[in-house]
Amino acid sequence: MAILDITDDGFHLDGQPFRIISGGLHYFRVHPEQWADRLHKARLMGLNTVDTYVPWNLHAPRPDVFDLDGILDLPRFLELAAAEGLHVLFRPGPYICGEWEGGGLPSWLLADPTMELRTTHPGFLAAVDDYLDRLLPVVLPYLASRGGPVLAVQLENEYGAFGEDAAYLTRLAQSLVKRGVDVPLFTSDQPGDLARGGLDGVLRTVNFGSGVGRGLEALRAQQPTGPLMCTEFWNGWFDRWGGKHVVRDPDDAARALDELLAAGASVNFYMFHGGTNFGFSNGANDKGNYRATVTSYDYDAPLDEAGDATPKYRAFRSVIARYAAEPAEPVPARAPKFALPGIELSEQAPLFDNLAGLGSPASGDRPLTMEELGQNFGFVLYTTRLDTPGPTRLAVGAVRDRAQVFLDGQPVGVLERENHEHTLTFTVPAGGAELRVLVENQGRVNYGAALHDRKGLIGPVTLNGSAVDEWSSLPLPLEDLGPLAFARTDSAVPGPVLHRGTFQVDEPADSHLHLDGWTKGNAWINGFNLGRYWSRGPQRSLYVPAPVLRPGANEIVLLELHGSTGRTVDLREVPDLGPIEE
Structure with missing residues (x-):
C-alpha cells in the first residue's frame, strides 16, 4: 500500500521523499485494446504516474444511466495502470475542460432552463451528488489507501478561471470525503487564478507551459510551504477547425521541463498521449467567436495520436533520466501501419430518404x-x-x-x-x-x-x-446506422448523403483515413465513429485504431453533408494534420 503524504518539504510516498513524474492519458480518447500499450510506453519514457480525467457526460448519457463498458471501462484502465507499476492522478471533475464536449458536463443538465453550472445551484449539486454516488463506489477500491494506484484526487478543474465561490469548492470536497475519498485532494489553476481556484486545506498546484520561474513563484505566493507541482505542463496544444496545426519545438519544451525538475517540482505532462476526440466528442471555445476543436487530439504530445514515440518523447526521456532512474528498455519502435488506396464507396443512402428509421x-x-x-x-x-x-x-x-x-x-x-x-x-x-x-x-x-x-x-x-x-x-444522434437503406446510384443526390463501401484487410494495423475531395461530415469503420472531417482543415485525415479493423471484409460509411469530387477514400500509413502554425 503506497500512501502519498503532503509535508512542508514536499511529497512523501510510504515515508520516503517522492517526486511525481506523470503524464496525461485519457482512457476515453484511446481504444481500450490499446490502453496497455500506451501505459507501457508511459513507463518507458520515465513516468511513475499517469493522469486521467473522467467524462461525466460519456458515462452518464442520461440521468438514469451510468456506463462502464468498452472505452468507458474505468476499472480496467486503473487495473492496467497498476499492472504496469504506475500510480494514478484521478481527476473526476465534475467539470474537466479538456477540449471535451461541454467540459464533460452532461448536456441533460441544460434541459433545466434555470441551471447554473459549477455553482451551488440545487439542481446542479443534486446531479453531482448522484454522479459521485455512481462513480465513487467503482473507484474507491483503487485508492492508494486501499492498495490501489490512485494517489490523489483533483477537486474540480481550473475553477479559478471560472469563478471564486469557496462554498462550491467546499461542498465538493465534503462530497468526496464523505463518500470515502481518503487520499489527498488537490486543485490546479493557472498562475493568475490560484487564489480564486484554491481551497484552504487542499493542495494547490499550478498549470503552465513556459515561464517556469514565474509559475512556481505564483504558486509559492499562495502556498508558502509544501510540494511544488505543475499539474498541467503544456508541452503541446490543441487545434481548431479553420486554424493551423499547433506544434512546440521539442528542445524548447525539454528546456522548460529541465528547469521545472531542477527546481525540485513534480510534473504532469499535458498531454503525454492525447488520443482522439472520437465521434462527436470534441469541445469548443467561445470568447466572442465560436471555435470548434478538431477530431485529432494529437496535441503534439510525446506519444503521437497513433501511439508512436516522437522526438519530444526522446527529449523528455533524456531530461527525466537526469532526475530519476532511466528505464532499462529502449524507446519503443514505431508500430506497423496499414495502407490501402482507392477504396470505392459505391452505395448511397440519402439522409432525407431515411429519416423514418433514424x-x-x-x-x-x-x-x-x-x-x-x-x-x-x-x-x-x-x-x-x-x-x-x-x-x-x-x-x-x-x-x-x-x-x-x-x-x-x-x-x-x-x-x-x-x-x-x-x-x-x-x-x-x-x-x-x-x-x-x-x-x-x-x-x-x-x-x-x-x-x-x-x-x-x-x-x-x-x-x-x-x-x-x-x-x-x-x-x-446517428448512434445506429443499421436502419439506413443503401443502394447503388450513378447520379448526384442533393442534400446530405451517406456513402458506403467495403475493403479487405489481411492483418489489422493502425491507419489513417484520408478524405481528399470530400467536404464535411463524419466517418465510421465497422460501426465505430472515427470523428468529424472538414475540408477547411487543418486536419485532413482521421486516425483509424488497429482494433477497429478486422481480418477480411470491413465496412466504411461517410456522412457527407455537402458533396465530393469522387467516391473514393484512401487508407495511408501517415496522418495529415495540416500546415504547421509558425
Whole structure:
C-alpha cells in the first residue's frame, strides 16, 4: 500500500521523499485494446504516474444511466495502470475542460432552463451528488489507501478561471470525503487564478507551459510551504477547425521541463498521449467567436495520436533520466501501419430518404433545442411548411452551431455560428414548399462563461418577420446506422448523403483515413465513429485504431453533408494534420 503524504518539504510516498513524474492519458480518447500499450510506453519514457480525467457526460448519457463498458471501462484502465507499476492522478471533475464536449458536463443538465453550472445551484449539486454516488463506489477500491494506484484526487478543474465561490469548492470536497475519498485532494489553476481556484486545506498546484520561474513563484505566493507541482505542463496544444496545426519545438519544451525538475517540482505532462476526440466528442471555445476543436487530439504530445514515440518523447526521456532512474528498455519502435488506396464507396443512402428509421420527431410551436429533445450529440432536423410564395427571409436568434437550409430538399444556404450568421433569403415557389433546417452540434463550449451552450435553433425563428408556430424537431444522434437503406446510384443526390463501401484487410494495423475531395461530415469503420472531417482543415485525415479493423471484409460509411469530387477514400500509413502554425 503506497500512501502519498503532503509535508512542508514536499511529497512523501510510504515515508520516503517522492517526486511525481506523470503524464496525461485519457482512457476515453484511446481504444481500450490499446490502453496497455500506451501505459507501457508511459513507463518507458520515465513516468511513475499517469493522469486521467473522467467524462461525466460519456458515462452518464442520461440521468438514469451510468456506463462502464468498452472505452468507458474505468476499472480496467486503473487495473492496467497498476499492472504496469504506475500510480494514478484521478481527476473526476465534475467539470474537466479538456477540449471535451461541454467540459464533460452532461448536456441533460441544460434541459433545466434555470441551471447554473459549477455553482451551488440545487439542481446542479443534486446531479453531482448522484454522479459521485455512481462513480465513487467503482473507484474507491483503487485508492492508494486501499492498495490501489490512485494517489490523489483533483477537486474540480481550473475553477479559478471560472469563478471564486469557496462554498462550491467546499461542498465538493465534503462530497468526496464523505463518500470515502481518503487520499489527498488537490486543485490546479493557472498562475493568475490560484487564489480564486484554491481551497484552504487542499493542495494547490499550478498549470503552465513556459515561464517556469514565474509559475512556481505564483504558486509559492499562495502556498508558502509544501510540494511544488505543475499539474498541467503544456508541452503541446490543441487545434481548431479553420486554424493551423499547433506544434512546440521539442528542445524548447525539454528546456522548460529541465528547469521545472531542477527546481525540485513534480510534473504532469499535458498531454503525454492525447488520443482522439472520437465521434462527436470534441469541445469548443467561445470568447466572442465560436471555435470548434478538431477530431485529432494529437496535441503534439510525446506519444503521437497513433501511439508512436516522437522526438519530444526522446527529449523528455533524456531530461527525466537526469532526475530519476532511466528505464532499462529502449524507446519503443514505431508500430506497423496499414495502407490501402482507392477504396470505392459505391452505395448511397440519402439522409432525407431515411429519416423514418433514424429518430422520432417532436411537434411544437417553435424549434426545440437538443437538450429539450433529450439529445446529446449529432444533428437535429427542423421542418415546417411555407405556404406563401415569393422572396422569404429566414431569421434565427442564434444558430448552435451550423445550419444547412433546404427548400423542398434543395440546398439554399448555410448559417454558421462561427461567422455570426443569423439570416438567409430565398424564394418560395408557387404552391409553397417544405423548409428543412439541419443543425449540427459542432461541440459544446468547454471553457469559460459560455458553458451553458444549448444546441439547435435558439431564440426567435421568423419568416419575413413573423413567427412560425408549427415545427417538427427530429433528433438525429446517428448512434445506429443499421436502419439506413443503401443502394447503388450513378447520379448526384442533393442534400446530405451517406456513402458506403467495403475493403479487405489481411492483418489489422493502425491507419489513417484520408478524405481528399470530400467536404464535411463524419466517418465510421465497422460501426465505430472515427470523428468529424472538414475540408477547411487543418486536419485532413482521421486516425483509424488497429482494433477497429478486422481480418477480411470491413465496412466504411461517410456522412457527407455537402458533396465530393469522387467516391473514393484512401487508407495511408501517415496522418495529415495540416500546415504547421509558425
